[in-house]
Amino acid sequence: MIETAPAVLTIRPAVFGDLDEITDLESRSFPAPWKREFFESEIDAEFRLNLVARAPDGRFAGYVFCAWVLDEIHVHKIAVQEEWRRSGLGTALMKEVIAFGLRNDSYQIFLEVRPSNTPAKRMYQKLGFEISGRRKAYYPDGEDAIVMVRELHRS
Ligand SMILES: CC(C)(COP(=O)(O)OP(=O)(O)OC[C@H]1O[C@@H](n2cnc3c(N)ncnc32)[C@H](O)[C@@H]1OP(=O)(O)O)[C@@H](O)C(=O)NCCC(=O)NCCS
Structure with missing residues (x-):
C-alpha cells in the first residue's frame, strides 16, 4: 500500500474486486468507455x-491503468470520482506512474488526450508532459487525439 497525497487517500494496485466501481466511473467519465x-x-x-x-x-x-513496453509507459486510462476532482488525486495517481517509470528506468511516458479535454491537458502539462503529435480521428466519434509525452531520463 502506498500512502500519498491527498493525504487521506490510499493508492494501491487494482484488483478484481474494484471492477464494478472502475466500470461505473469509466462510464460516467468517457464518451466511449x-x-x-x-x-x-x-x-x-x-x-x-x-x-x-x-x-x-x-x-x-x-x-489509473497503464502498460509498459520495453522502456515506454502508455497511460491507457485515468479518472477521478466527481467528488474528488480538483483535489490533487489525478496528479497523485500520475506521480505514482512517473515514480514507477523512474524506478524502472523507463525512458518516457506517453498518452493520448482529446484536444477538448482542458482539465486533463492542464494536469499533464503541470506534470511536465509536452505535446508530441496528433492522431487523426483517433476516437470513435472522430475527434483527433493529441499525443503527450513526459521524458523521464533526459541527460
Ligand atoms: C482529468 C482528471 C483525471 C483530473 O483529475 P483531478 O484529480 O481533478 O486533477 P488535479 O486535482 O490533480 O488537478 C491538477 C491540475 O489539472 C488542472 N485541472 C484539473 N481539473 C481542471 C478543470 N476542471 N479545469 C481546468 N483545469 C483543471 C489544473 O491545472 C489542476 O491544478 P490546480 O487545481 O492547482 O489548478 C479528472 O478531471 C477526470 O477524471 N476527468 C474525466 C476523465 C478524463 O478526462 N481522464 C483523462 C483522459 S486523457
Whole structure:
C-alpha cells in the first residue's frame, strides 16, 4: 500500500474486486468507455501498472491503468470520482506512474488526450508532459487525439 497525497487517500494496485466501481466511473467519465471485460483482462495482464485510490472509509476515488513496453509507459486510462476532482488525486495517481517509470528506468511516458479535454491537458502539462503529435480521428466519434509525452531520463 502506498500512502500519498491527498493525504487521506490510499493508492494501491487494482484488483478484481474494484471492477464494478472502475466500470461505473469509466462510464460516467468517457464518451466511449472501456467495457468491464477490457478492464478485467488488463488487471492481471503482464507489464501493467494499474492503480486505484480509496478513502479511509473505503469509498472509491479513482484509478489509473497503464502498460509498459520495453522502456515506454502508455497511460491507457485515468479518472477521478466527481467528488474528488480538483483535489490533487489525478496528479497523485500520475506521480505514482512517473515514480514507477523512474524506478524502472523507463525512458518516457506517453498518452493520448482529446484536444477538448482542458482539465486533463492542464494536469499533464503541470506534470511536465509536452505535446508530441496528433492522431487523426483517433476516437470513435472522430475527434483527433493529441499525443503527450513526459521524458523521464533526459541527460
Ligand atoms: C482529468 C482528471 C483525471 C483530473 O483529475 P483531478 O484529480 O481533478 O486533477 P488535479 O486535482 O490533480 O488537478 C491538477 C491540475 O489539472 C488542472 N485541472 C484539473 N481539473 C481542471 C478543470 N476542471 N479545469 C481546468 N483545469 C483543471 C489544473 O491545472 C489542476 O491544478 P490546480 O487545481 O492547482 O489548478 C479528472 O478531471 C477526470 O477524471 N476527468 C474525466 C476523465 C478524463 O478526462 N481522464 C483523462 C483522459 S486523457
